[in-house]
Amino acid sequence: MARADYPQPVVELIAELKRLPGIGPRSAERVAVWLLQHKQSNPLELSESLCRAKEQVTSCSVCGFFATADGCPVCSDDSRDAQEICVVEQATDVLPLERSGAFKGFYHCLGGKLSPLDHVTPDDLRIAPLLRRLEKTPKVEVILALGADVEGEATSNYLAELLASRDCSVTRIAQGISAGGGIDHADELTLMRAMQGRRRVE
């Protein structure tokens, strides 16, 4: 007697789903079965969405954010402040900043952060395109909005040093306690940064 298993197309679907980030073998099985059995599932719609997104979505050659045939929604927006370029790690970092409403300039996505252990060197990041942008637009403010982890800090320091001699001003977003967060929940390093970055109350 052969032990019964899912039919081959289901096994293949589970294998594909299992490769997605954050989806383990059991979730993959659950999602596959749901897609095939649930009344409200629509696997063909998902399939088409995947094709459409893959075909139509590219990366903006200037800033690295998502772009389509219509161009990049950020770079094509003339109402933005051309004197501010915010440097972020990934294209996905743009949206949280946009949602905050605190920044109205342009972006530059590096495509990662320096990480010698993962063999990510300055050449792997979009640093050369950033320098070319700065040559075309002198006297801009370059705002470093990279993560506060070790690699993010290293990348920020590297860029700050690299840009020091260029015709631009360089700033970094503040580190401190998060909105709504109590002192008792903040870690020591965060509190140290918050203390160092304190500002006069006016």
Next chain:
Amino acid sequence: MARADYPQPVVELIAELKRLPGIGPRSAERVAVWLLQHKQSNPLELSESLCRAKEQVTSCSVCGFFATADGCPVCSDDSRDAQEICVVEQATDVLPLERSGAFKGFYHCLGGKLSPLDHVTPDDLRIAPLLRRLEKTPKVEVILALGADVEGEATSNYLAELLASRDCSVTRIAQGISAGGGIDHADELTLMRAMQGRRRVE
């Protein structure tokens, strides 16, 4: 200035992914971005897998397990014991039982369990096909392998009563402490069932 957002195809992909079970808005976003940006992702392969599975996989008209054009892998296996039919809730319950290797008969998937609160009545389950199967194969052992929750218990009791007058024997899988589990971690009801189901050591 318009706040930048993902291009429409990405927004649609995220919306489709968000509908999957166990995938929230943030995971959906992460998966979509990974599919579009990661070198090892293969969205078109996933898309094709979905179509193939949806097209080729059906439900076996006899037992309710997954079937393809080649038929049902369980029902078409002549080496199985025709004198045993194991009743489970869902098609997905078949695989854990198959993997345990403890059962070598045929299955019958009900497609759910009795649940008056969710308007699931006996008519909504594959009970009539079960009765027709039993008429064709007299004197089989019907093994009830339904869940030990309230609805599973109710369904087991309903089936046991319904089948009492038929030409078959009815058994239920044992309830007790799980393999590798200590007494201190088992809940009271499980311990009660384990005690009631105790067997003489031989």
